[in-house]
Amino acid sequence: MLAPILSALGDAAAAFDEAHPGFSGVRRPVHVVYGGADRFKADTAAKLGGLAAKAFSARMPDAEALARVTGMDSALALRVRPRVAAKLAGTAVEDFRIDFEDGYGPRRDAEEDAHAHGAALETAEGLKRASLPPFLGLRVKALSREHAVRAARTLDVYLSTLLAATRGDLPANFVVTLPKVAFPEQVLALADLLERIERGHALQAGTIKIELMLETPQALVSPDGAVAPRILVAAARGRCVSMHLGPFDMTASLEVDAGAQRLDHPANAWALRLAAAALGGTGVALCDGPVAILPLGEDPAAVDAALGLHYRQVRRALSEGVHRGWDLHPAQLPTRYAALYAHYLENLDAAATRLKRFLDGAAKAVSAGTVFDDAATGQGLLNFFLRGLECGALTPEEAAASGLTKEDLALKSFAHILARRV
CATH class of the missing domain: 3.20.20.360 (Malate synthase, domain 3)
Incomplete structure (x- = not known):
């Protein structure tokens, strides 16, 4: 009985995701x-x-x-x-x-x-x-x-x-x-x-x-x-x-x-x-x-x-x-x-502290089998470091204070970073 409703909802969600891919990680000029x-x-x-x-x-x-x-x-x-x-x-x-x-x-x-x-x-x-x-x-x-x-x-x-x-x-x-x-x-x-x-x-x-x-x-x-x-x-x-x-x-x-x-x-x-x-x-x-x-x-x-x-x-x-x-x-x-x-x-110190906590909390949630539903905020924090590095504002060492590795930064995706760590 629920199948048609859930199927229609799934189709709508797929269309929404296609129209809203979010930040691609591609470099943008400042x-x-x-x-x-x-x-x-x-x-x-x-x-x-x-x-x-x-x-x-x-x-x-x-x-x-x-x-x-x-x-x-x-x-x-x-x-x-x-x-x-x-x-x-x-x-x-x-x-x-x-x-x-x-x-x-x-x-x-x-x-x-x-x-x-x-x-x-x-x-x-x-x-x-x-x-x-x-x-x-x-x-x-x-x-x-x-x-x-x-x-x-x-x-x-x-x-x-x-x-x-x-x-x-x-x-x-x-x-x-x-x-x-x-x-x-x-x-x-x-x-x-x-x-x-x-x-x-x-x-x-x-x-x-x-x-x-x-x-x-x-x-x-x-x-x-x-x-x-x-x-x-x-x-x-x-x-x-x-x-x-x-x-x-x-x-x-x-x-x-x-x-x-x-x-x-x-x-x-x-x-x-x-x-x-x-x-x-x-x-x-x-x-x-x-x-x-x-x-x-x-x-x-x-x-x-x-x-x-x-x-x-x-x-x-x-x-x-x-x-x-x-x-x-x-x-x-x-x-x-x-x-x-x-x-x-x-904003570096506050962003680094928040991202480190986010990464730790998200990894624990995924490991425990629960859904981490705040990935958008995590991606926003990650974007702060990606943009700062690209324009020369931040150094890799400063980004590392957030818990990000070079491999993490190369992924440019909070979801992919979580998948890699779990």
């Missing part, structure tokens, strides 16, 4: 840097890293200065500063977006064609030199009435040129970012374009991934009142890996006056929370927007104020569960990593 396509070169990431290191030395030459600019505790600054310096000397730029939209502006067709062709050749050269960042992509113009033809052409010119120059190779973790999404047909169209390009160049289907930008109210709530982010992700047909907040377009669309627009405006907080709820457990990552007040000018106090603002906004995002954001200027990279590293180091 930021993205945008730059105009006309200025992109094979060594852009290295140059930005050099500028970031120079700015760090100039404005935060020691732990005392780092503490003053960011407001962090002096003892914490002593631990954070050498790690930031090491990061800037290594992979300072984790993700870069070759921009054909706001960071590029309107151009004549022949000019944009030339820049798409040139950016593709520079990408190919960077691939040859191994000088590209670990994550790379381009942002096309919106697939609107006004710009759809231009966006499709730029995408085709860039990818066709790149694939011809590399004999079919794409950079690792390559994505196409679609701005100002308002309805799912725009996402469907981009997926169709990418599918056609993949077929034409003998690429495996689904190779080129998609990022969607949250910049319009319609990207949050559909005309029939449904929560839109999940619908838009579905329209990408498995290609969507992340959604990025466009804070100034979003607030402008919600009729917030220009003088009141800011990254942490309540409208932007609401947009991120809605998207987080809609996409929770799907594996689609969220990315915070940029801090528009840049550390520029001759006034040291103004530069430090801009750096301090950037640091605080990164810390705010981390406290809200958003582990990635935009950087618009190389001087923001030091405060990005300072905020990240301070976050992980401040």
